[in-house]
Amino acid sequence: MSNNNEDWSVVESCLNGDRQDYALLVKKYERPVFNIVYRLISDFEIASDITQETFLKAYRSLRQVREEFKFSNWLFKIATNLCRDQFKKKKPVVEISLDKSIAVTESMIPFDDSNNSLDPEEKLVLKEEQKQVLGAIESLPFIYRKIIVLRYTQDLAYKEIADILKIPMGRVKVQLHRAHKILRNELANIL
Amino acid sequence: MDCHYVGDLLLDYIEGELSNEVSQKVEAHLRECESCLKEFVRIQKMVNLMKTLPSINPTPGISQKVMAKLGKEERLAGRNFLAKFKFIPKKVIIAAAAFGVLACVLYVTMTPFVHRPSFQFQTWAATVQAVPFDLEETGWWARRKKIADERLLPEDKYIGVIFGGILNQPEEVNFLVKWIRPDGQPFNETAWKGRISAGLCSFMSNLDISNYNERNVNESVLTASFDGEMIFKKQKGRVNDFPGTWKLEIYINDKLNTTLQIEV
Numbered sequence: 001m002s003n004n005n006e007d008w009s010v011v012e013s014c015l016n017g018d019r020q021d022y023a024l025l026v027k028k029y030e031r032p033v034f035n036i037v038y039r040l041i042s043d044f045e046i047a048s049d050i051t052q053e054t055f056l057k058a059y060r061s062l063r064q065v066r067e068e069f070k071f072s073n074w075l076f077k078i079a080t081n082l083c084r085d086q087f088k089k090k091k092p093v094v095e096i097s098l099d100k101s102i103a104v105t106e107s108m109i110p111f112d113d114s115n116n117s118l119d120p121e122e123k124l125v126l127k128e129e130q131k132q133v134l135g136a137i138e139s140l141p142f143i144y145r146k147i148i149v150l151r152y153t154q155d156l157a158y159k160e161i162a163d164i165l166k167i168p169m170g171r172v173k174v175q176l177h178r179a180h181k182i183l184r185n186e187l188a189n190i191l
Numbered sequence: 192m193d194c195h196y197v198g199d200l201l202l203d204y205i206e207g208e209l210s211n212e213v214s215q216k217v218e219a220h221l222r223e224c225e226s227c228l229k230e231f232v233r234i235q236k237m238v239n240l241m242k243t244l245p246s247i248n249p250t251p252g253i254s255q256k257v258m259a260k261l262g263k264e265e266r267l268a269g270r271n272f273l274a275k276f277k278f279i280p281k282k283v284i285i286a287a288a289a290f291g292v293l294a295c296v297l298y299v300t301m302t303p304f305v306h307r308p309s310f311q312f313q314t315w316a317a318t319v320q321a322v323p324f325d326l327e328e329t330g331w332w333a334r335r336k337k338i339a340d341e342r343l344l345p346e347d348k349y350i351g352v353i354f355g356g357i358l359n360q361p362e363e364v365n366f367l368v369k370w371i372r373p374d375g376q377p378f379n380e381t382a383w384k385g386r387i388s389a390g391l392c393s394f395m396s397n398l399d400i401s402n403y404n405e406r407n408v409n410e411s412v413l414t415a416s417f418d419g420e421m422i423f424k425k426q427k428g429r430v431n432d433f434p435g436t437w438k439l440e441i442y443i444n445d446k447l448n449t450t451l452q453i454e455v
Contacts, residue, residue: 019261026254034249048250055257056264126243133240152241158208173208180202183237191233 007071011062026055029072032154033079039149040083042138050086054079069163076154077164080146087142129190136186144179147172192220197227201234367442373435 007028013021033054038047057078058065065074137148150161158176162169184191197220203209204217221228370378439451 019265020258022261023254023258026257030249030253031246034253035247038247044250048253051249051253052257052260055253056260059257059261129240130244133237134244137241148241152238153244153246155242173203176206177199177202180234180237184233187237191236 004070004072008067011065011071014059015062022055022059025071029075030055032072033075035153036076036149037079037083039134039137039153040080040142040146041086046086050079050082053082057082070160073156073160073164076150076156077166080150080164083146084142132187132190133183136183139186140179140182144175144182147175148179148183151176192216194220194224194227197221197224198230201227201231202238205231205235205238365442365444367440367445369440369442371438371440372433373437374433378433378437 007025010021010025014025030051034047034051037050037054038044041047041050054075058075061078065071069077137145140148146165147161150156150164151158156164158169158172161172165172197217200209200213200217204214209217221231365382367380367382369380372378436452436454440447441449441451
């Protein structure tokens with residue numbers, strides 16, 4: 001049974017009254033949803049709230065969800081929409097100064113340190129470069145940031161991104177190119 | 192392929208979005224052009240950096256919090272009966288409520304004519320109530336509107352009387368209703384001979400008789416609990432043709448009991 005089919009069988013079980021089964025889906029997707037939201041909002045507390053709201057909203061709409069959609073992508077769609085609403089409500093403070101934004105965000109967050117093959121010095125360099133990349137992503141306009149986040153933190157195909165954001169695939173490509181151009185300028189010192 | 196063109200394709204090449212044929216051309220160009228190769232390396236590095244960004248551990252206990260909130264919502268929904276019907280469109284709820292209110296109004300307004308105990312009188316004389324009515328506005332007659340609409344013209348006027356009562360002695364009576372035109376000429380008569388045990392008598396007189404048949408007349412007295420014979424004399428002309436004060440005379444056992452006047 002594919003991953004997506006498993007998700008849908010859990011959804012069916014929830015719809016039949018086994019609410020507790022929904023916890024399986026929450027546990028399975030809380031990390032990717034949280035990562036998308038955090039990368040878009042850059043606020044740990046708000047990201048946590050929006051992640052919870054994403055799962056609550058999804059549960060309330062389980063009957064309306066179309067099965068041809070990947071369940072995870074449907075969650076990502078809800079999450080990005082909530083982030084967009086949050087972004088409109090109150091624009092997160094993103095300074096052009098990379099040092100500042102890094103200082104108030106990444107330093108406070110526990111990372112998964114999975115690059116065990118690197119020596120300590122290489123790890124240090126990589127971490128520094130990643131911080132700069134994150135700062136540059138944070139400074140992107142929201143429309144480009146969500147494309148970058150969906151593409152590179154979740155490794156989603158253009159088609160999936162187009163479905164999630166409800167835009168044509170051509171526009172996904174165009175926006176990805178524009179985002180890259182901005183990022184290459186921002187990160188010229190490390191590239 | 193020139194450098195400018197290849198520069199535009201490099202990201203798509205890295206992302207695997209190019210056809211084999213175009214990819215091969217890009218690769219051929221990169222083997223020969225150092226500056227494009229450098230650009231390729233830059234983009235590739237950036238893509239790699241973004242793809243290997245560390246995943247962030249979410250706040251602990253998200254699933255517990257979500258499940259707790261869902262549980263709370265369901266408990267609240269259980270308490271709030273209406274919340275169970277959230278899926279019903281508002282328009283339907285409003286329509287149902289309006290229907291309910293209308294039904295209540297009709298029940299309250301019509302019930303006195305049928306059931307109100309205060310209508311128990313010893314004689315018919317005391318029971319007569321006259322109500323000039325308009326077919327469009329009187330709920331009592333609205334039920335007959337459909338039938339009337341099929342036979343009557345929009346400009347037709349209606350005159351009538353509703354009178355109700357409960358006769359304590361279920362004896363046979365002769366009951367006669369006469370409509371007198373404003374010019375003093377008789378318009379029509381309806382007579383009942385028999386046992387009027389209880390209930391409401393209603394009567395409508397109107398219109399061009401050519402559009403009005405026996406069945407309609409029976410409809411008009413349907414609510415009377417009348418067990419006997421009804422004699423209906425065809426009316427002359429149309430109500431519309433005689434504007435002014437109409438008279439309604441009610442006879443019980445051949446004796447004039449009540450006279451009513453209605454303006455048309």
